[in-house]
Amino acid sequence: MKRAFFLVMATALMALGNIVGGDCWAQVVVEEPTVVETPTVVETPTVVETPTVVEEPVVVSPTYVPIPAPQQEVITPAPASGGVWVGGHWDRTPDSWAWVGGGWVQPPFRNAYWTPGYWQHQGGQYVWENAHWAAANQGLIVNKPVAAPPVYPEVVPAAPAATAWQPGHWEWRGTWVWIPGTYVESVVPTATWVAGQWVQGALGWQWVPAHWQG
Template sequence: MNRRRLQRYLVLSAVAAATVSLAGCVVEPPRTRVEYREVKVVQAPPAPLVEAVPPAPYPDSYWIAGHWKWENNRYVWNNGHWEQSRQNMVFQHAYWNNEGGQWIFHPGRWVQINNTYSAPPVVINVAPPPPRVEIIAPAPSPNHVWIGGYWRWNNGQHEWVNGHWEARRDGYFWAPGHWVRNGNSWSFSGGFWQRY
């Protein structure tokens, strides 16, 4: 074997050995630590802004409404956006709550659906249309929650139920009605008030 071939053989052998030794390794990406800092403000938040909701990108899109956040000693609007719906989960929207004369911010988060109602689950093989774009009027007060519209399965077809404002219920949040794709079928989740 000449010298050049030997060098090439050694380099390839080293690469092969490194590949085999690292094949079983799993490199975990660095974890992003999200710190929740409790925010207490004396000034009440403004009523939610009217948002121009863009068309949904897919049938099982899930609208996460915007909210006010406290930044640099003032309220700043955080825009809403579409996300992919999650199986057996609902997004608990961010909200402000008056506790003892101070407004406390509760950030939004995905939570498990805890359906205490005894309604049978709705599972169909017909994809719903994408959620409609709704004109959301200004909230009657900061204590109101937007109940977004959704497609309801009724008599063998999808029928749109318009959104509306409702007064917030103490100890509950609105679990929005939405469709989730599960293989070739679609299941309906949410559409009720859920305990925190």
């Protein structure tokens, strides 16, 4: 038994000696893990384009150019959302008149009123003010009356049936606004047209708009 043990041990030592004393060593290669680089994402900057504001040309005339008579149009039923019917109106371009049809519109603020385009008298010439929404402040009280500009000459067209001619006139709404003349239905046949005027009160002068009285 002891002899067999010594033979096994001798054989193992001889094998170990051959490995250690040999010319070649067993080389253990330890491979480094492959590093996968995360690609750098370069974000493209968001370009916010500034909206282009197209300014309408200022229309100036050395003389007053009469506004054409309004075209006839049919007022459609009001939409479910309500709104205000804005009648068709003429806009002035540098060369001619352009008709804009009426429609139902939501006023932009509570006390807004719609005023068609009109001519302003500035510096001896006439400047066209496009139709727009404005604040209703015609009842504004002032320290003293503000003189109205001269009345524009108008060509009165043929009268439709059962109507009365409402002459063009100036209205004070914090500034003077020209209201072109037009034919309107006369509620009372004997009604008379009363021009706007300044009325003095305890707090100052207040403008009373032109109206029909009958």
